[in-house]
Amino acid sequence: xxxxxxxxxxxxxxxxxTAGPENHPRSRWGLLAERxxxxxxxxxxxxxxxxxxxxxxxxxxxxxxxxxDPFVVGLLTAAVWVPWTVIGLPVGVWVGRLPRRAxxxxxxxxxxxxxxxxxxxxxxxxxxxxxxxxxxLITGTAAVFFSTAFQVYLPELVGQEDxxxxxxxxxxxxxxxxxxxxxxxxLIAQWFGAVLGMLADAITFLASTITLLMMRNRREASPxxxxxxxxxxxxxxxxxxxxxxxxxxxxxxxxxxxxxxxxAGYQSILVPFLIRDVGVQPGxxxxxxxxxxxxxxxxAVAATRVARRFGAARGALISQxxxxxxxxxxxxxxxxxxxxxxxxxxxxxxxxxxxxxxxFGSFRQKYTPPELLSRVVATSMFVNYxxxxxxxxxxxxxxxxxxxxxxxxxxxGLLVLAGAMVLASPLRRxxxxxxxxxxx
Numbered sequence: 001x002x003x004x005x006x007x008x009x010x011x012x013x014x015x016x017x018t019a020g021p022e023n024h025p026r027s028r029w030g031l032l033a034e035r036x037x038x039x040x041x042x043x044x045x046x047x048x049x050x051x052x053x054x055x056x057x058x059x060x061x062x063x064x065x066x067x068x069d070p071f072v073v074g075l076l077t078a079a080v081w082v083p084w085t086v087i088g089l090p091v092g093v094w095v096g097r098l099p100r101r102a103x104x105x106x107x108x109x110x111x112x113x114x115x116x117x118x119x120x121x122x123x124x125x126x127x128x129x130x131x132x133x134x135x136x137l138i139t140g141t142a143a144v145f146f147s148t149a150f151q152v153y154l155p156e157l158v159g160q161e162d163x164x165x166x167x168x169x170x171x172x173x174x175x176x177x178x179x180x181x182x183x184x185x186x187l188i189a190q191w192f193g194a195v196l197g198m199l200a201d202a203i204t205f206l207a208s209t210i211t212l213l214m215m216r217n218r219r220e221a222s223p224x225x226x227x228x229x230x231x232x233x234x235x236x237x238x239x240x241x242x243x244x245x246x247x248x249x250x251x252x253x254x255x256x257x258x259x260x261x262x263x264a265g266y267q268s269i270l271v272p273f274l275i276r277d278v279g280v281q282p283g284x285x286x287x288x289x290x291x292x293x294x295x296x297x298x299x300a301v302a303a304t305r306v307a308r309r310f311g312a313a314r315g316a317l318i319s320q321x322x323x324x325x326x327x328x329x330x331x332x333x334x335x336x337x338x339x340x341x342x343x344x345x346x347x348x349x350x351x352x353x354x355x356x357x358x359x360f361g362s363f364r365q366k367y368t369p370p371e372l373l374s375r376v377v378a379t380s381m382f383v384n385y386x387x388x389x390x391x392x393x394x395x396x397x398x399x400x401x402x403x404x405x406x407x408x409x410x411x412x413g414l415l416v417l418a419g420a421m422v423l424a425s426p427l428r429r430x431x432x433x434x435x436x437x438x439x440x
Contacts (some may be wrong), residue, residue, distance in 0.1 A: 010178045014305045016428040024191055028282075030162075030165055030169070031158060031162055031165055031166055031169060032169065034158075035215075035216070036157060036215045037157060037158055037166060037169075038218060039211040039212075039214050039215050040157065040170075040211065040212075040215065041169055041170060041173055042211055043207060043208035043209075043210070043211030043212060044150075044170055044174070044178070044208065045170075045173030045177055045205045045401060046177075046204045047108075047178060047204050047205060047207070047353060048173065048174040048177035048178070048209060049124070049177035049184070049204055050115075050201035050202075050203070050205060051177075051181070051201065052177050052178045052184075052202075053184055053188070053196065053197050053200050053201055053204075054115070054197065054201045054292075056199075056200070057188070057194055057195075057197025057198055057201070058076055058132065058135075058136070059077075060077060060178065060194035061118065061122075061127075061132065061194045061195055061197070061198065062076060062132055064128060064194050065122065065194065065195065066128070066132075068128050068332065071169055075133060076132060076133060076136050077135070077136075077392070078389050078392075079133050079136030079137045079140060079142040080136045080139065080143070081140060081385060081388050081389050082137065082138075082140065083137065083140040083141040083143070083144050084140075084144055084381065084382055084385040084386060085382070085384055085385075085389075086215070086388045087141065087144055087237045087355050088144055088378055088379075088381060088385070088386070089239070089240075089378060089379060089382050090232055090234075090236060090384030091144050091145055091148050091378050092148055092236070092239055092374050092375035092376070092377060092378025092379060093232055093235040093236055093239075093375055093378075094145075094146065095152060095374040095378065096152075096235070096371075096374035096375060098149075098375075100150075100152050100153040100156065100209060101149075101153060101180040101212060102138030102151050102214075103145050103146070103148075103149040104145075104146050104153065104212060104430045105209055105212055105213070106145070106149060107142040107143070107145045107146035107149070108138075108142075108146065108205045108206075108208050108209040108212070109209060109421040110138065110141075110142040110306055111142045111143070111146075111201075111202075111205045112205040112209070113138050113202075113203045113308065114134075114142075115135065115139065115198045115199070115201045115202040115205065116136040116137045116198075116202040117131070117198060118131070118132070118135060118195060118198040118199075119195045119196060119198055119199045122195045127195075127259040128413075129215075135198075140210065144378075147375075148297075148374060148377055148378045149379065149382060151361070151365065151373075151381075151429055152308070152365075152373050152374045152377060153363065154167070154170075155168055155365045155366070155370075155373070158415075159344045160365075160366045163362040163365050163366055164303065164304050164307050164358060164362045165278045165304050165358065166362075167303075167357075167358045167361050167362050168300045168301070168303040168304050168358045169211060169300070170191075171296065171299070171300040171303070171357060171358055172296075172300030172301060173300075174296070175293050175294075175295075175296025175297040175299075175300055175354065176297055177294075177297060177312035179293040179294060179297070181436040182300025184200075188200055216394060220364055230302075233416035235375060236375070236379075238372070238375065239372060239375025239376050239378070239379045240379055242368075242372055242375075242376060243376060243379055243380065247425070247426050248367065248425070248426055248433070248434070249364065249367070249376065249380070250364075250367075251421065251422070251424075251425035251426065251427070252360050252363075252364070252380075252425070253358075253379075253380050253384065254382040254384050254421060255272055255360075255418055255421045255422055255425070256360070256380065256383070257383050257384050257386070257387045258387070258414060258417060258418040258421060259353065259414075259415060260384050260387045260388050260391065261388075261390060261391035261414060262327075262386040262387065262391065262392075262411045262412065262413075262414030262415040262417075263388075263391070263411075263415065264387070264389070264390075264391030264392040264395065265358070265391040265392065265394055265395035265407070265410070265411035265414065266327075266330065266395060266407075266408055266411035266412055267392070267395075268391070268393075268395040268396050268399075269399040269404050269407055269408070271397050272399070272404060273399075273404040273405065274288060274342075275332075276404060277403075277404050277405050278333050278334060278339070278342075279334075280339070288334055288342060288343070288346075290345045291342075291343050291347055292346045292349070292350040293348060293350070294347055294350075295347040295348065295349065295350030295351040295353075295354065296351075296354045298347065298351045298354075299319075299350065299352065299353065299354025299355045299357075299358070300354055300358065302351065302355055303354065303358035303359060304358075306318070306319060306355055308357075310431070311430070311431035311432040312359050312362075312363060312432050312433040313427040313428075313430040313431060313432055313433045314427075314430070314432075315355070315359060315432050316355065316356045316359045316360065316422065316427060317423065317427050317428060319351075319352040319356055320352055320356060320418075320419040320422045320423075321419060321422075321423065322352060323348050323349050323351060323352020323353065323355075323419070324349070324352065324415050324416045324418065324420075325416055325419070326344065326345045326348040326349050326352075327345060327349045327412035327415040327416065328409075328413070328416065329341040329342065329344060329345030329410050330344070330345045330346065330349075331405050331408035331412060332340055333345075348414070356422075359384075359433075361431075364376065364380065365377075365434045365437040366375065366435065367433070367435070369436065377430075386438065391411070392428040395407055395411055400421075
């Protein structure tokens with residue numbers, strides 16, 4: 001981690017939790033038997049459930065309460081991701097200079113207040129689309145801080161030997177929340193109104209905050225000379241340079257950016273494709289769209305076993321080579337029995353992507369020198385997430401220009417290309433991924 005000026009170089013962050021052999025979990029439940037990780041997992045899973053509810057509730061509020069047009073609904077989606085392109089890089093530096101858990105707590109409280117403000121201003125009769133857009137921007141900005149701090153905090157909490165298991169369990173909880181979230185949002189909207197879905201998300205942030213506060217932490221004091229702090233620009237450039245010069249991180253970042261571009265491109269037109277080209281009834285669309293989240297659960301369960309059985313590098317490579325071509329089944333989908341193609345393709349595609357997310361995310365946390373980790377994490381997510389709005393925009397434009405099914409072919413073809421990028425990376429030469437890299 002990048003330690004703040006004045007902090008002993010050999011100590012952990014004041015909010016970090018040491019993980020040593022004495023507290024390594026021995027139970028068959030693995031890390032879930034360890035109190036601190038169990039609290040982190042529970043809080044994150046509940047928070048992801050709230051976020052999944054909001055993905056449905058926020059556009060519902062805009063359409064039902066404010067009669068917003070599709071362009072405004074698209075702006076609401078973009079508002080959540082725009083902060084990554086604006087502040088993603090400097091956040092990596094700031095998080096490195098601050099206690100990670102404090103950053104996560106502050107981010108949660110900001111998101112809680114922003115989402116709770118929506119039902120409040122609606123009750124006052126002054127809810128506007130501008131307020132919803134500001135809510136998206138504020139919570140998206142908080143998410144940049146939280147996600148960066150979270151990625152750095154996990155290695156401090158569980159130790160390197162448990163990172164794959166920890167990431168797998170967190171991804172599994174998030175995937176389960178994505179399965180349940182849309183259905184919960186629909187029930188809330190039907191029984192209580194769409195606006196209360198935002199209040200539900202605020203409550204989940206409160207739950208996440210409580211679990212973070214309940215975690216026990218220990219300070220490991222060993223005074224050493226403090227690391228000299230450089231300028232913000234210098235720290236940002238150092239993180240960019242470290243990724244650009246390292247063949248593994250460079251390849252994995254390029255893979256993530258390309259895969260996210262293709263995923264966002266086809267997902268942006270998925271609903272109209274299923275309704276207009278395939279002929280699916282609107283009530284069936286939600287169930288079909290949720291099949292991908294089931295793949296997330298399967299991938300999270302399989303990731304640790306795949307890494308142990310085949311090795312981290314070879315396991316990720318096999319997962320991509322098997323899963324990415326299955327994305328081509330999606331544009332082959334027609335009404336009736338061939339819907340099986342869509343279900344199978346979605347589940348396998350997301351299963352492979354989740355296995356790679358767990359393996360690559362754990363590798364990045366292990367491989368990057370601690371003093372650079374927050375910047376490398378933020379830089380990687382900056383590059384990867386910046387392609388999401390671009391892919392969604394291109395998917396919409398191509399869908400209007402050349403048709404929905406041809407666009408599905410193009411975007412799923414990009415996913416196959418992303419898989420080929422992994423094959424061309426240094427991973428193909430190794431069974432396992434390398435250990436800790438030295439700072440340049």
